[in-house]
Amino acid sequence: MCGIIGIVGASPVQDRLIESLKRLEYRGYDSAGVAGFTKDGVQRRRASGKLKNLEEVLAAQPLEAVVGIGHTRWATHGPPTEGNAHPHHAGRVTLVHNGIIENFAELKARLQAEGRTFDTDTDTEVVAQLLDRELASGKAPIDAFKATLDQVRGAFALVIMVEGEEGLLLGARRGPPLVVGYGQGEMFLGSDALAVGPFTNRVAYLEDGDYVALSRDKAQIFDEDGKPVERPVQVVPQSPALMEKGNYRHFMEKEIHDQPEGCQRTIAAYVDMVAGATTFEGVDLAGVERIQVVGCGTAYLAGLVGKYLIEPLADLPVDVDVASEFRYRQPALRENTLTIAISQSGETADTLAALRYCKDKGLQTAVVVNAQGSTMAREADVVWPIYCGPEIGVASTKAFTAQVSVLTALAVAAARARGRIDAAEEKRLVGVLVEAPRLIAESINLEEAVQGIAHEVSKARDVLYLGRGPMYPLALEGALKLKEISYIHAEGYAAGELKHGPIALVDEETPIVILAPYDSYFEKSASNMSEVMARGGQVVFITDPEGERHAPAGAKVVVTAPRCDPLIAPLVMSAPIQLLAYQVAVQKGADVDQPRNLAKSVTVE
Structure with a gap:
């Protein structure tokens, strides 16, 4: 969702605010x-549209200025106009906000009844008005x-400036993440570690x-009850190269090509390649x-792939739910669930x-997460990280295959722990897993072939995707x-459901993948496939050499x-559809x- 940066600096902040906001574009x-x-x-500077306009x-x-705040807004209340763009201002208060104020209408009505006027259509402005009122009371x-x-x-994250307190930033987190960055004679607040990176x-x-009060040399942190607390300072390694597209046109293209390496790192974390065994800790799978x-979106679908792998291999029931x-x-x-x-x-x-x-x-x-310092990672009993590196493109690619990599290794580990396979079969399946990065790379090499298909698909109004099993x-x-x-x-369908409705959509204008x-x-x-072609459907058939024959x-x-063992087919077949x-x-x-209307990290319901 929205991106936030705040700097209590010792040198000009304008260019640094923009640099951070560019990192938050994802x-x-x-x-x-x-x-x-x-x-x-x-002083405020705002613009609708992309950062280049700002x-x-x-x-x-x-x-x-040497103290400042910055924001990228994803509209929830009010259209994405310059007037609704953050930072918002009321009296002595200027602030940026990520999230949704659920009782904003009630608060706004109360403040208007007291004589306050509002300049925006947003829910955010009520926080500025409310804080200014509390300051005016002498607090x-x-x-x-x-x-x-x-x-x-x-659910919200806030960073706030107060006129008359030029060396101070206030911040609060309830739901969406907010991190404190510790510099040399400077302090930072950001939506995530990338923002302050x-x-x-x-x-x-x-x-x-x-909530926190930030000055140039310290952060005073308080818990929800107002008690002073300490939060551990962590060193987060950041590679600038991970934030660059390199020779690729888009981050998504780069991240598709990053998948062999990301899956290799992830798989290596969950298998002992020498012993030919899986290594999951923290859970008694037996x-x-x-x-x-x-999970939500692509993460939910990764979980659904996991169900198709875990249940038959480990004889372990798996329920997959849309988290919302x-x-x-x-x-x-x-x-025991x-x-x-x-x-x-x-x-x-x-x-x-x-x-x-x-x-x-x-x-x-x-939890299966990419951000090991995230809220879920901190609150769960066990953390199973993926190691694909920061994913910037909104449409998830390398995170999806890394998530599936973890679940595939988990299927093998659960099968072994539950006595469904012996050590020899576990070793064979670990060998299969280790082959996945190479085969994913071969699958990515189909890009030129896929490009020709894309020309035809781009003309379509509707496309159907069919598959069975995983x-x-x-x-x-x-x-x-x-x-x-x-x-x-x-739309994607189980191929066996074709005759139960979707086949009515098949015509010469609709590609069927x-x-x-x-x-x-x-x-x-x-x-x-034959049923579709008999009705004039334009089939794009994604298979392997034996399937082609x-x-x-x-x-x-x-x-x-490339041909592969069924265990890793979801990994190998992902690249062509991406x-x-x-x-x-x-x-x-x-x-x-x-892409329009979408956000990388959906931190509000």
């Missing part, structure tokens, strides 16, 4: 702004801030409910009677809420990717991925890395 945004203490008081404003009207800034926080409901690698993560997976629905349906949970929450950022609001719901029910919890969740993922970045309507490696499902998938004649295009979505989006001229 979160998604539709307007941006900065503010700082100047010799003429607090940079043009700053070129004409520089912000000469010290930190006391006024606490009084304000006690009156607002919702250009300036320091020493950070402290605020806990949920914390004693687990059920697994409950929760999970706790609202009041699921029937039983002891392991909850696995999957989230790239570790901050996804719905997934975090589902994790907490399961913890409250007494279940053991594990290819079914991959079909769902392919459709999601195409929707996300090319804005073409796409069928995912069918040569496995135990192949004959039935080939039959579905046995495929019915008549496919419009056949994409031949590349197809990417190439279609490029040909349509879409904003690949920052």
